[in-house]
Amino acid sequence: MSESIPVLDLGPLRAGEPGALDRLGAELRHAFTEVGFYFVRNHGIPQSLLDAAFAEAERFHAQPLEAKLAMKINEHNIGYMPMRGATTRVNAVGEVALPNANEAVFFKRERPANHPDVVANVRFRGRNMWPNLPGFRDQILATCDAFEGLALSLLPIYARALDKPADYFAPFFKEPMYTLRMSHYPQQEPTAPENEFGIAPHLDTSFMTILAQNRIPGLSLRLSSGEWVDAPAPEGALLINGGMMLRRWTDNRFMATPHRVINRSGRERYAIPFFYDASYDAVMAPITADGGPARQPPITYPDFMTGYQRTNFHHAAEGEEKVELQGA
Secondary structure, eight states, X not given: OOSSOOEEEOHHHHTXXXXXXXHHHHHHHHHHHHTSEEEEESOOOXXXXXXXXXXXXXXXXXXXXXXXXXXXXXXXXXXXXXXTOBOOSBOTTSOBXXXXXXXXXXXXXXXXXXXXXXXXXXXXXXXXXOOSOTTHHHHHHHHHHHHHHHHHHHHHHHHHHTTOOTTTTGGGGSSEEEEEEEEEEOOOOTTSOTTOOSEXXXXXXXXXEEEEOOSSOOEEEEOTTSOEEEOOOOTTOEEEEOOHHHHHHTTTOSOOOOEEEOOOSSSOEEEOOEEEEEETTOOBOOOOSSSOOOSSOXXXXXXXXXXXXXXXXXXXXXXSXXXXXXXX
C-alpha cells in the first residue's frame, strides 16, 4: 500500500475537459484498492461555509449538558450522544478499547412533521432535533446541502472506477440517506490508558464519508502493514473514504480502511464528518468484477444500519435483546 493518500483534482471535470471523468475513475480505483482514502481539490465548497460549520459544532457542544441531553439520541440516530456513549469492546483491529472519549450530535435530511415516513415512524427517517441557538439550523442545513451536492457530483467517478456507465449509480441515489455528525473530542491526558481513544479504530458504515480538514491533529489511518500514519491536512482539500457499505457493494474490491482519533494536542478538537449512502429502499446487489456470484446477498440501508447499530451503540440496544457491543 502506498503511504501517500491520493489527491483527486476535480477542476478539469468541473471545467468539462474531455477524458477527465475516466482519468478520475482510474485514480479513484487506485485509491480504493491501495489506500481506502483520498483527497479532493477544487471541490467547490467554500472554506467560509466549512469554517462556519466548525464554529457551530463548537457552539453546540459549549452548551450546558442538560441542554444537550434534551436532544438525546433516538432510534433514528438523530440527536445528541453523550461523552462515552458509544461502547467499543473489540474494535476494528481486534483490540479491546474503552468507551470513546467524544460526544457528538447527529442530523439527517430535514423532514416536516407531516412527512409520511415521520408519521409512520419509519426508522432512520425521523425529524431532526434542533438546539435553541439562533442561526444554527440554517447553517447546518446549508452545510448538508453542500456536502450532498459534492457527493452527487462524485458518483459518476465511482461508476467509472468500477467500469460502469457514468450514470450507473443515479437510480440508487434518488433521495440519498445521509448523516452529519458534529463531534467534540476533549483533550486526552498524556497519562490516559493506551486503550482510550477519541474514537477507537473503526470502519465507517457509509458508502462515502466526506471529512472537512481539521486544523487540530488527531486522525490517523492504518496501513495494510499494520502501521498507523497521521492523516495530513492539505489546505483547501477534503478527505474522503469508503466504509463497509461501499466495500460490500463492490464485492470487497474497494477497501474500508481502519482509522482512529487520539486527541493529545492540548486543545479541544471538533469534527464534522458527513456520511452519505444510497436511498432508503435501494437494493444494493454487490458489483462483481466478472458478473459472477457475489460474496454476500443484496441489502438495503435500513437492514444494514439496524444490524450495525444493535451491535455498536447503547442507544440502539436499550430495550432490545442484549448483544455484545463491538466496533465504534
